[in-house]
Amino acid sequence: MYTRCRVCAGKVREFLDLGNQPTANGFLLPEEVDRERTFRLAVGVCDECAMVQSIEDVAPGVRYHSGYAYHASGSAGHRQYFARQAQRMLATELAGRSPFIVEIGCNDGVLLEHVAAAGVRHLGVEPSTAVAELARRKGVQVVTEFFDERTAAAIRAGHGPADVIFGANTVCHIARIDSLMRGVAELLTPGGVFIFEEPYLGTVIEGRAFDQIYDEHDFYFSVTSVHAMAQRFGFDLVDAEHTPLHGGEIRYTLARAGTRTPRPAVAHLLRDEQVRRLSAPETLDRFGTHVRRVRDDLVTLLRDIRDRGERVVGYGAPGKCSTVTNYCGIGTELVPFVCDSTPAKQGRLVPGSHIPVRAPEAFADPYPDYALLFAWNHADEIMAKEQRFQQSGGRWIRYVPEVRVD
Numbered sequence: 001m002y003t004r005c006r007v008c009a010g011k012v013r014e015f016l017d018l019g020n021q022p023t024a025n026g027f028l029l030p031e032e033v034d035r036e037r038t039f040r041l042a043v044g045v046c047d048e049c050a051m052v053q054s055i056e057d058v059a060p061g062v063r064y065h066s067g068y069a070y071h072a073s074g075s076a077g078h079r080q081y082f083a084r085q086a087q088r089m090l091a092t093e094l095a096g097r098s099p100f101i102v103e104i105g106c107n108d109g110v111l112l113e114h115v116a117a118a119g120v121r122h123l124g125v126e127p128s129t130a131v132a133e134l135a136r137r138k139g140v141q142v143v144t145e146f147f148d149e150r151t152a153a154a155i156r157a158g159h160g161p162a163d164v165i166f167g168a169n170t171v172c173h174i175a176r177i178d179s180l181m182r183g184v185a186e187l188l189t190p191g192g193v194f195i196f197e198e199p200y201l202g203t204v205i206e207g208r209a210f211d212q213i214y215d216e217h218d219f220y221f222s223v224t225s226v227h228a229m230a231q232r233f234g235f236d237l238v239d240a241e242h243t244p245l246h247g248g249e250i251r252y253t254l255a256r257a258g259t260r261t262p263r264p265a266v267a268h269l270l271r272d273e274q275v276r277r278l279s280a281p282e283t284l285d286r287f288g289t290h291v292r293r294v295r296d297d298l299v300t301l302l303r304d305i306r307d308r309g310e311r312v313v314g315y316g317a318p319g320k321c322s323t324v325t326n327y328c329g330i331g332t333e334l335v336p337f338v339c340d341s342t343p344a345k346q347g348r349l350v351p352g353s354h355i356p357v358r359a360p361e362a363f364a365d366p367y368p369d370y371a372l373l374f375a376w377n378h379a380d381e382i383m384a385k386e387q388r389f390q391q392s393g394g395r396w397i398r399y400v401p402e403v404r405v406d
Helices: 030-035 076-091 112-117 129-137 149-159 177-187 201-206 223-232 264-276 281-307 320-328 360-364 376-385 387-391
Strands: 002-004 011-022 038-046 052-054 100-104 121-125 162-168 188-199 235-243 249-256 312-315 370-373 395-398
Touching: 011 281, 011 320, 076 112, 076 162, 076 376, 100 112, 112 121, 121 149, 149 162, 149 177, 162 177, 177 188, 177 223, 177 235, 188 201, 188 235, 201 264, 201 281, 223 235, 223 249, 223 264, 235 264, 281 312, 281 320, 281 395, 312 360, 360 387, 370 376, 376 387, 376 395
Parallel strands: 100 121, 100 162, 162 188, 312 370, 370 395
Antiparallel strands: 002 011, 011 038, 038 052, 188 249, 235 249
């Protein structure tokens, strides 16, 4: 199936269909089940610019509603990581006279709280009112808006141009990326930088991390596709570096064309993706075959455990657990509940599969025989915390990059 690329209007070839899915972070109260909406979750690749993208749109207001339940500060690893990133920018791009940073999708202020504490001018742009309020409580200046060219113009008029525009796990969420890029061009100082870090296509495809595909992710960036996108809107990709978040992301740095010399890492990664044929049709089709195999293996394992009279509990309820449970058809008959530390999710139901979400205390009351690790990108942090589970004989089930029991 072909449609048109959101970046360059080239043809998009569909390569994976994950079926009907709900909004991944739309955790429901039991009485809200009848009002749940679903959409077809499928992805394709542009023949022209190699941008991998979702085939169907979900309206931003449906995804980022007042009850949006993702809080970036919920992970100790995330808190430490963004504290370091804030200090890095404060020591470099924000070290000048009266610098100004704008963060697209600041969430609960996990990064900007450190900028605010340093007394540096800043503004978070966060469309979800509940998490924006959490950021304000930390002393972060926030506007409750979606970032686009209109918002960018209003920010420039009220605050002046930005030396840094930053986004983490947000730029790939914005379907109207043409409007976003025009907004960046409007708001950024002549010598400023646009820095964003997002899930890496290489991690998704080669790591078989199919649960990174869900409604909030409109794009699955590679260095090749970001390089093409930057040039289309008058920018150069001047740096690209791997980061550890979410199992493997890339941090991209864009500057106005001709204002900075690209670092050697950009050319190296472009060559590497070409050699690996990361966006080639055969690579993406092979990924689809692997995904179907993981689905079949995981469901077979869970049914075998159930038939032996043993118990499985889900651990962690990130948005990606919705993709897994709905694509694999996993419901309460296989996983009776999921434990998660986010208060806003507790007492609610995983979208689509309607598996109850309980507080972490339920995990040890009593320990299950197996724990299905949905939050696999936090595996080290979780396993260090849950050593007693393994000491009691409990075993972890993982499904990325393949199904295995640890």
